[in-house]
Amino acid sequence: MATPPRKPVNIPARVAQALLAEIANDLLTIEERLHAVRDGLPRSPHAEAMFEGHRTLDLPTILLSLVECAQADQIRPAIKALQEAARLTDQS
Numbered sequence: 001m002a003t004p005p006r007k008p009v010n011i012p013a014r015v016a017q018a019l020l021a022e023i024a025n026d027l028l029t030i031e032e033r034l035h036a037v038r039d040g041l042p043r044s045p046h047a048e049a050m051f052e053g054h055r056t057l058d059l060p061t062i063l064l065s066l067v068e069c070a071q072a073d074q075i076r077p078a079i080k081a082l083q084e085a086a087r088l089t090d091q092s
Contacts, residue, residue, distance in 0.1 A: 021086035027079045031071060038067045 011019075041060045049055040057065075 017086045017088070020082045024079050024082035024086065027075055027082070031075045031079065034067050034071055034075065038064060
């Protein structure tokens with residue numbers, strides 16, 4: 001069953017900025033949780049050989065790499081962009 005389209009809601013820019021700041025804080029919490037997962041994964045003594053293609057990647061090393069990439073490429077830039085949006089003024 002298809003979801004009906006949402007009716008547009010007009011919210012003041014300041015309210016939107018407050019919501020964006022809140023979402024940025026939610027993402028900070030998620031980033032902390034990802035950090036905890038990353039720190040909890042075992043480090044393979046063969047990680048360098050795996051990344052050089054000399055050994056097959058094991059699951060913990062794959063997960064570690066995926067978490068690190070998500071943090072660096074997606075989560076942290078999103079947090080920064082949302083925080084900046086929340087601080088914008090009409091003079092920006």
